[in-house]
Amino acid sequence: MTRFASIFAATAMLSITAPVAAQSMQGMNMPGMSMPAKKKPAAKPAAKAKRPAKARLSPAKRKMPAKHSAAPMAGMKGMEGMDHSSMPGMDMSGSSPQPAQGAHQDMQSMPGMQMPANGQPAAQGAQQPMAGMQSMPGMTMPADQHGSQVMPGMSGMATMPGMTMPGMQQTGTALAAGNAPAPAPPMDHYADRQFAPAEMAKARHDMMVDSGGKPFSQVLFNLAEYQARQGRDGYRWDGEAWFGGDINRVWLKSEGEGGFREGVESAEVQALYSRAVGPYFNLQAGVRHDFQPSPNRTYATVGFEGLSPYMFEVEGALFLSTKGDLLGRLEGYYDQRITQRLILQPRVELNLAAQDVPENRLGAGLTDAEIGLRLRYELRRQFAPYVGVSYVAQTGRTADFTRAEGKDPSTTSFVAGVRIWF
């Protein structure tokens, strides 16, 4: 590339003084330009130029980490093997075997040729080669915004039938953009001049609310199921409801279970304020109240829920009771699509306690864990009956409390229910 560039520079008449060109052509990609010279000279120098070019990269207009500035070169490397024969309509008639002349001529035979890109001068790829480019009339290469790595539109050139069409001038879209400042936004609304401003203000407000500002709500029961287990069949639910916009929402959560003979064993409701804190996660804070087991408890809650990498729906929360007890919970599930409508959902829930809470028969540490596997069929997205199996095991001192009551600290249930939302 270095060699190539100097050849350009030598042949070029106008090349010397070109701050503008140097600026507006950064980021463009030499190997592409070498196409008229046919393949061989194009590929090799491009690869070689990698190092020296990198060294010249310093005078960046914008702060840019080193790894970025190297990008243009990497791009060139990618271009190496470019198949020039696949460019129909590219006029190569004037090409001579000598790279220098040939190149120049061919460039001229492409008036109006143009590599559009983003205007902001950014990375400083190949400044030196640019100098040579200047001798090509109408060839404007506005820099790619990010100093990018690729000659934008190179791929398109392969299919540019109009490349040598007559009537193509070095004007219009072939010209580089200047850097005039943007005007300040006006303070008024133009339609206020033609219609009653009050009426327009209302219409404007409605239009804005209508364009991204409307709230939504959803009620979702991920679990609503019958649990068949030895001796004491029961039921279980785990659901949530929310109302609000994209960022701020009010969130209600409820989960619990019971037996058909014993009645409700546990039941909790959380009322939360939820705020989107990233593309995938919501932070949530509020209160939780346990109606069962007794004595019932109220907690302050802070937690999160969202979509983790690898597409796991995860949820976690800390609960601080009015008695000062600290509990925690982690939940996660994954929807494995077997077909478009048949979905297997492995689910894990861990409950934790920072201390013993004898009144609620909880021991410090991991109090219980649930592993579930549910297979649902989405008749509609909103309505999916399922069957599955759920294994819940209490551990440590919590298990001891349960045993002391004469109950089994671990339970396996076969479940059947429906995942439903509306």
Added chain:
Amino acid sequence: MSRIIDRRQMLRGAALAGGGLALSAYMPAWAQTNSAGLTTPLPTVTGNDITLRIARQTMMIDGRASRAIGINGTVPAPLIRLREGQNVRLHVINDLDEDSSIHWHGLLVPPQFDGVPGISFPGIKARSSFLYEFPIKQNGTYWYHSHSGLQEQLGHYGPIVIDPASTDPVQSDREHVIVLSDHSQLSPEAIYRDMKVDPGHFNYQRQTLAGLLSGKDQRSKDRIDWGKMRMDPTDISDATGPAYTYLVNGHGPRDNWTALFTPGQRVRLRVINASSMTTFNVRIPGLKLTIVQADGQNVMPVEVDEFQIGVAETYDAIVTPSDDRAYTLVGEAIDRSGLARATLAPRAGMAAEVPALRPRPLATMEDMGMDMSAMGGMEGMDMSNGDMSKMRGADSTAEKNPSAKLTTPGAGMAAGAMAMSGMTPGGSAMPGMDHTGMSPGAMASGGSAGGMAGMDHSAMGGHQGGTGAMDMGSMKMRDFSKAPQVKKGPGVQTISPMPMDRTGEPGQGLENVGHKVLVYRDLMALTRNPDVRAPERSLDIHLTGNMERFMWSFDGVKMSDKMEPIPFLEGERVRINLINDSMMGHPIHIHGHFFELVTGHGDHAPRKHTVIVQPGGKVTWDFTADAVGDWAFHCHLLYHMHAGMMRTVSVRPRGEAV
């Protein structure tokens, strides 16, 4: 959902059979239409005084009644036929119980008549009327539609044809207007909410375990990699086949709307995509399409076999059917979940084979704005991701809408086989395959590489990579330093690390179809552009979104969060760079202006009012801000606009500027 439709269809089928149409059982599916082919031309209004009455109505689609909003009792609304140079007065009566409006898409009109409530006028109140009056300063194919709420989805759209004042440079013996659209039994509000609360709600073509086990789509390593990025490569379009029936001139695929021709005639098809959400791939197997106009502006004729038409774009194509037989016009939804179908035939009552829906495409790394081919030593990665998985075929459980039943299974195989055969000989035979100059050699290595060898995925989750020259560390998926103007927030899922100009590519899923597909770079204005000055400045606008939350915006800011317009001075010539930071294509439309695409054609740049910015790609245009006023600027996917992907653009006289 389609299950329900299917059952109803069966019931209807049984009813029809009982009613004496038992013959239909002996005909191939594609020939079973609800009618003998509807050849009725679109209702047309013309003259200097035109009355349009907006009202609720029902419409029949494939024999099934559907709720709609129409104009003068029809969906699409009547064809408005005008002549360049005339003045027109349009009396619009709103018989709805809600506000409405009409925007004349592509027409250069004074700002108070542009028809965008809240920007150009207050809207047309329920049960009231509004008089639009403006001179017609242009010619070509355009359309009109509601700019209020989600009314457009219900049928509030219609075609406009303006004949030139002098001789039309495009000569034809006959013409047909083809209005493509999507219609749903669901209310538009329900569609919007479903997408908002349940991402991917309408996508029944996802990757599944069944697909993996039968060797379809991505290999497991790629699936894990994409899962890690929390991206779904099957997320090609939002509201799609399961929600929609795709229409031609208001008729379903089974209705078989038919355009007549006499063999040997030059037939001009004025194709308008009046959909709410559907990008169509349009072709007529057996006929070449000569594109002569795009967005109402004449272009140098380009012969193609297929073209992709974004929402709100128009293309005029000349076809010259020489045989005395029927041809099928296919408008395939971009995600291949269904198709719009019409017939070109010498006589009514004819039908031709409907080609099978091709496998739905999978998004590639390039669709996330990662230019794989530009990375030295990583050739082939893109291949393993996209093109190779295309060879593996799409998920076997993928569901299509009922239009798929009209297709002939064998008819699609040809295209598939062609694509496969195109793979073998090497680079030059693969149009569009060679994205940025990958050599045949590189391609071969890509093919054999299989997985994403060499790609450092650990760096993609947002972790800082090393400072190495071009590793994946600099390809972070949400690096705001790549787009400083974008407001950081939950509404921005990704920032394209290396957005490419993709105007030389035929569009998602059309890279390997085995025939010539129109690309933007093929378009060249027939006449010199009216303003050939260099742009005084340039402006980047990022198309941003979060598919998980169905949030859409420009520069990370929703319309609902910002009234402040994007300012321009009267007469100013500005270069706009649209950078797509999302994995979905967006048809971007500016009101009141045409722009010249910067695609290498100097002063013969194609002039358009709407342009698709391909996923992870970018599009550059120059335009002259010559229409003083406030104008809407938005993504023309209806629900994207509704979610906030819109902004006001202001043009003010220079003296007036603050």
